[in-house]
Amino acid sequence: MHSFIHSVCALFLLFLLCQPAQAGDNPDADRQAVVLAAFGTTVPKALPGILNIRDRLQRQYPQTPVKIAFTSNIIRRIWQGRRGDAAFITANPSVPADVYTVQGPLATIANLQDQGYRTIIVQPGHISAGEEYLDLVAAIDGLNSIRTIKPKFRPFEKLAVGRPAMGTAGEQHPYSEDLALIARALADDAVQAEKANAALLYMAHGNTYMPSGSAYLEFASIMNRLYPQVKTYIALVEGYPSLDDTLPLLEHAGVSKLLLKPFMTVAGDHTVNDMAGDEPEAWKSILSAKGYEVMTVAKGLGEIDAFADVYLHHLQQTATDHGIVLH
Template identity: 55%
Template sequence: MEHKSAIVIAMFGTTVESALQGLLNIWRKMTARYPETPVRIAFTSNIIRKKWRKRAADAAYRQAHPEIPAEIFEVRTVLATIADLQDQGFDDIVLQPTHIAMGEEYLDLGTYVDGLLRMGTVKKAKYKPFHKVVLGRPALGTFGIAHPYGDDILAVAAALAADAELARSAEAALVYMGHGNEHFPSAGAYVELAHRMRQLYPGLLTVIGNVEGFPVLADVAEELQRFGVRKVLLKPFMIVAGDHSVNDMAGPEEDSWKNVLERKGFEVLTAERGLGEIDAFAELFVRNAGEAAADAGITLR
């Protein structure tokens, strides 16, 4: 029996038009790497999908934004996207998230995969809806013995060479604002990445803090002060430079990271560019999808 393969890229999504480039860059690189394999985009955020559906029905908005592809206006949930592919005869699915770390959203996708694989038929196994469904790794890796997470962290550090050079040219420390979370212990991966960045780019101090969970902004400021830093390049450690970047990182509010650091006496430069816009970083997800397929014996073309 011939099995047909497809890739679904699971993204949280964004409503900020300029931030879409971080997501679309990953999608374009995936389609370029596997031109004969359907590559679909799915957004996991209900609120973001609803906003795009509203925009899709607004003819004036669509005319004003010809740069936004139909894939965004028509974006669906992960399960709906996979169901459409199954209806079209695709039974080998590679689900590749664009998450940074193994947090709750990544684990949720794992439950989707488990559920899809348990679907069967009473009569004949060949009529099962899916042959194989696999989940690719987030950027900073996951647990397991096939792909050591430390290798993924080193690959991420290498992919951030352009950011390191930008900070060096400005004679500033590199400060990343990550999302983080308060429920899963993913902070260790951020701390390890900052350490590897310092090793890979000697003379450049890299510090990573999170909007939620450890390390918080106060921890970042304390470390900068400990190293005697006075000037920083502040950048989102997120796939897109979306709402968190526009508001929490560099917004006009008193509690934005930029304003807080400036009140503490730091000179703050900002670079509002999502990680997905960095080609080397986007390629990490393409690699992870390919490795997940290869591990499962799924052919991508």
């Protein structure tokens, strides 16, 4: 009797082993992940601008790992150097462990691929389609150019890159719609400025070598259309329009009071020093010296849930565009 049972079990096992593999039998076939690739920040208090975005993406798709990556080489090296600084770690208990080991997008993607994740979406955490974003796209394009003798050995099933908050050029997802999405997400800024009877002035980063100013000015125009009770302006640390370009506009409009906020994912070094610092060259000091009453808000856009969800919106559209179902 026992021999008969053993024979039946052996035959059943052999039957299972001889069946053709189904898609679900391959543990790597449906494994997918998201990489949130942001510029990064060295300021611990500014990290929520990135972590809040990561957390909101993760809550939306709990079965899909969301890993952070920093595109700035300098910022990564600083965090990695802090791993051995016990005093710094003790003084900053809110910093997650994975920030100390943060890698660039290429290394993060490679690690995920090595772990069996072959469908990966890279969601930029950048504001505009500037230098950092374009370099990221170039890296992803390079990975997607890999061709193997046998297609099944290609490193990725799908590797896609999303768009920054302010969108990109093209017909599929008009950038103007993304600008309007951001403006609606920042409705509370207009409310805060109106309550203070102040104009709203954003400090954006920009780039000296890229003609990106028109998108920022268009965003300000949308803000003024949506919230006409508040005058909204935007100036860039690098490129046009600069603060010097914006000062005559403030004077012409008769502005006397300003709510000054960063138009950046994180309230990092630019916010702490260049915007709200006490040095003479800080925007707060320059504006105060010209007679403006200035209120500063040192809060990164990524800390605002509605703005963080702009990246979630972009991620969802990128997944749909590439036939990827996130879980």
